[in-house]
Amino acid sequence: xxxxxxxxxxxxxxxxxxxxxxxxxxxxxxxxxxxxxxxxxxxxxxxxxxxxxxxxxxxxxxxxxxxxxxxxxxxxxxxxxxxxxxxxxxxxxxxxxxxxxxxxxxxxxxxxxxxxxxxxxxxxxxxxxxxxxxxxxxxxxxxxxxxxxxxxxxxxxxxxxxxxxxxxxxxxxxxxxxxxxxxxxxxxxxxxxxxxxxxxxxxxxxxxxxxxxxxxxxxxxxxxxxxxxxxxxxxxxxxxxxxxxxxxxxxxxxxxxxxxxxxxxxxxxxxxxxxxxxxxxxxxxxxxxxxxxxxxxxxxxxxxxxxxxxxxxxxxxxxxxxxxxxxxxxxxxxxxxxxxxxxxxxxxxxxxxxxxxxxxxxxxxxxxxxxxxxxxxxxxxxxxxxxxxxxxx
Amino acid sequence: xxxxxxxxxxxxxxxxxxxxxxxxxxxxxxxxxxxxxxxxxxxxxxxxxxxxxxxxxxxxxxxxxxxxxxxxxxxxxxxxxxxxxxxxxxxxxxxxxxxxxxxxxxxxxxxxxxxxxxxxxxxxxxxxxxxxxxxxxxxxxxxxxxxxxxxxxxxxxxxxxxxxxxxxxxxxxxxxxxxxxxxxxxxxxxxxxxxxxxxxxxxxxxxxxxxxxxxxxxxxxxxxxxxxxxxxxxxxxxxxxxxxxxxxxxxxxxxxxxxxxxxxxxxxxxxxxxxxxxxxxxxxxxxxxxxxxx
Numbered sequence: 001x002x003x004x005x006x007x008x009x010x011x012x013x014x015x016x017x018x019x020x021x022x023x024x025x026x027x028x029x030x031x032x033x034x035x036x037x038x039x040x041x042x043x044x045x046x047x048x049x050x051x052x053x054x055x056x057x058x059x060x061x062x063x064x065x066x067x068x069x070x071x072x073x074x075x076x077x078x079x080x081x082x083x084x085x086x087x088x089x090x091x092x093x094x095x096x097x098x099x100x101x102x103x104x105x106x107x108x109x110x111x112x113x114x115x116x117x118x119x120x121x122x123x124x125x126x127x128x129x130x131x132x133x134x135x136x137x138x139x140x141x142x143x144x145x146x147x148x149x150x151x152x153x154x155x156x157x158x159x160x161x162x163x164x165x166x167x168x169x170x171x172x173x174x175x176x177x178x179x180x181x182x183x184x185x186x187x188x189x190x191x192x193x194x195x196x197x198x199x200x201x202x203x204x205x206x207x208x209x210x211x212x213x214x215x216x217x218x219x220x221x222x223x224x225x226x227x228x229x230x231x232x233x234x235x236x237x238x239x240x241x242x243x244x245x246x247x248x249x250x251x252x253x254x255x256x257x258x259x260x261x262x263x264x265x266x267x268x269x270x271x272x273x274x275x276x277x278x279x280x281x282x283x284x285x286x287x288x289x290x291x292x293x294x295x296x297x298x299x300x301x302x303x304x305x306x307x308x309x310x311x312x313x314x315x316x317x318x319x320x321x322x323x324x325x326x327x328x329x330x331x332x333x334x335x336x337x338x339x340x341x342x343x344x345x346x347x348x349x350x351x352x353x354x355x356x357x358x359x360x361x362x363x364x365x366x367x368x369x370x371x372x373x374x375x376x377x378x379x380x381x382x383x384x385x386x387x388x389x390x391x392x393x
Numbered sequence: 394x395x396x397x398x399x400x401x402x403x404x405x406x407x408x409x410x411x412x413x414x415x416x417x418x419x420x421x422x423x424x425x426x427x428x429x430x431x432x433x434x435x436x437x438x439x440x441x442x443x444x445x446x447x448x449x450x451x452x453x454x455x456x457x458x459x460x461x462x463x464x465x466x467x468x469x470x471x472x473x474x475x476x477x478x479x480x481x482x483x484x485x486x487x488x489x490x491x492x493x494x495x496x497x498x499x500x501x502x503x504x505x506x507x508x509x510x511x512x513x514x515x516x517x518x519x520x521x522x523x524x525x526x527x528x529x530x531x532x533x534x535x536x537x538x539x540x541x542x543x544x545x546x547x548x549x550x551x552x553x554x555x556x557x558x559x560x561x562x563x564x565x566x567x568x569x570x571x572x573x574x575x576x577x578x579x580x581x582x583x584x585x586x587x588x589x590x591x592x593x594x595x596x597x598x599x600x601x602x603x604x605x606x607x608x609x610x611x612x613x614x615x616x617x618x619x620x621x622x623x624x625x626x627x628x629x630x631x632x633x634x635x636x637x638x639x640x641x642x643x644x645x646x647x648x649x650x651x652x653x654x655x656x657x658x659x660x661x662x663x664x665x666x667x668x669x670x671x672x673x674x675x676x677x678x679x680x681x682x683x684x685x686x687x
Contacts, residue, residue: 176657176658176659202658203657203658203659204658205658205659205662207618208658209412209609209618209619210408210412210608210609212408212411213405213408213409213650213653213658214658215404215408216400216401216404216405220400220401232517233517233610233612236517236519236610237608237609237610240519240522240607240608240610241608244522244527244536244538244539244608245527245534245535245536246527246534246536263516263517264516264517266516266518267516267517267518267519267610268519269519269521
């Protein structure tokens with residue numbers, strides 16, 4: 001008898017505890033945590049994430065919010081460091097009591113924060129991280145990805161290659177570490193399936209000074225296409241030196257989306273002309289939604305959006321669509337609503353695949369013309385998405 | 394077999410030679426400063442970066458590459474001279490000279506690197522190549538700028554050699570290195586020779602910066618690029634030996650170039666440092682003796 005009453009009391013207390021924040025939450029703003037690098041090497045990416053979210057929050061709040069509640073963004077600087085990111089995420093879940101969390105850039109941070117979200121029974125979405133593992137072998141029921149993963153970028157590029165240069169002879173050059181080897185392996189696989197012939201590969205050390213020792217090998221293989229996934233200043237040197245040796249004649253250079261960025265395009269100059277890569281967004285996408293987005297973004301921030309800004313803008317509409325479909329901010333109800341939901345983004349309609357929490361979206365092949373990325377091909381989302389390899393849920 | 398010699402080995406050897414000249418240019422300044430002042434200049438790579446940035450800034454302001462190539466080393470001379478007089482001099486006579494100068498120049502390297510980052514930003518920059526196109530040699534194409542680099546590099550190396558071994562100025566420098574007190578009592582103004590030699594080494598780093606920038610680009614951490622291999626070259630060649638720096642520089646880069654035909658390029662650096670360890674074990678003083686002792 002005594003134990004029963006104790007149990008009853010406990011149950012009542014638990015019920016009260018569970019109900020009171022819910023009751024208090026009505027009419028209060030929906031809190032969205034943003035753990036993103038605001039300082040350090042990736043601060044430029046964090047800036048775009050912040051800008052995209054701010055624009056979406058402003059629009060949503062101006063048109064009545066989500067479920068009639070205003071959106072409140074709470075920022076924490078993760079310094080692109082997974083250890084810092086987990087602390088900041090823990091703080092946002094425990095102290096700030098956020099309903100949803102986004103903003104992680106580094107794939108390592110996304111994976112680590114995903115585990116924190118699982119422990120706290122909350123949902124997160126990344127708008128930047130490329131690593132296939134996030135919605136593949138390391139997928140989590142609490143983690144969603146609204147941006148295109150590395151494999152989709154490779155698939156889009158391979159699709160373009162098969163159409164534009166059927167039966168291409170491809171040579172691969174990657175930086176000799178995990179990212180370099182996995183990007184080359186992924187693109188090689190995608191390109192070979194589309195009929196390309198691999199004629200050789202070489203992996204150069206990170207921060208390689210001089211690529212000319214590899215040029216003999218490349219020439220001897222007589223490729224028509226060179227795929228590379230070097231990044232940063234390595235790209236500057238590779239492109240400059242290839243140009244110097246006249247290697248770029250009759251050779252199409254393609255690569256990973258991180259190979260050429262606004263950070264190194266200036267230093268490479270003319271040697272970057274003609275480079276093709278696969279991406280999930282370009283400010284040049286010619287649709288009314290995107291034109292409006294680019295104009296609003298520029299008016300608010302005096303800068304062009306890039307893929308990170310666009311996908312971070314889109315993630316708030318993703319959450320809005322799911323919360324309004326679920327008519328709740330409860331984790332389980334929102335998760336169920338997020339699965340297989342369709343929502344509008346600057347890239348057009350995206351669909352969240354329920355099986356692995358990876359967004360399906362149209363992909364683009366873009367080429368550098370006069371120092372600017374221009375769209376050369378559009379690859380439908382279904383052709384680029386690839387199989388669902390998540391086995392956890 | 395002939396094809397292999399012509400199309401595989403020859404380009405590798407010639408490319409190796411152009412990298413070799415770059416390495417020797419870096420090692421020369423380092424070995425001269427060590428040979429005379431007994432100072433290991435940890436900031437040598439950053440002086441190379443400073444030269445490259447000064448060259449880039451001059452070219453961006455509208456002057457020609459050729460003007461920058463001559464003017465930058467002239468700018469570097471007072472910078473080097475002041476560094477020796479204002480910083481190195483203060484700890485030079487301390488008992489802990491080796492440690493103190495090492496730490497001092499290391500600190501200077503960090504300051505210079507961050508200063509360049511503040512002034513020019515973290516993104517890579519690159520001056521346009523002043524000589525474009527390629528030439529045919531034994532049926533192979535080589536960029537004209539690399540051929541020019543090799544020619545200028547050889548000229549600089551020969552000029553340094555002649556200055557040190559065949560002029561009265563060089564004789565004073567070697568005398569001061571061999572016996573400071575004897576040289577001073579014979580009327581050599583040793584303190585000026587020291588500062589002047591340091592400035593000369595820094596100017597060599599500066600001209601290397603301008604020469605190599607069109608190939609290797611300009612960025613704040615570029616100082617770390619050649620300085621490691623230049624240090625190993627100086628150690629293997631014999632610290633302070635010009636002959637040693639030239640020979641060791643050319644031999645090591647050839648070993649790297651040819652071996653990269655057979656082993657993964659990632660292993661060429663361990664190979665090089667392995668050779669350095671072996672030389673240190675068998676012949677700790679290096680292949681050749683010190684400046685003024687040969």
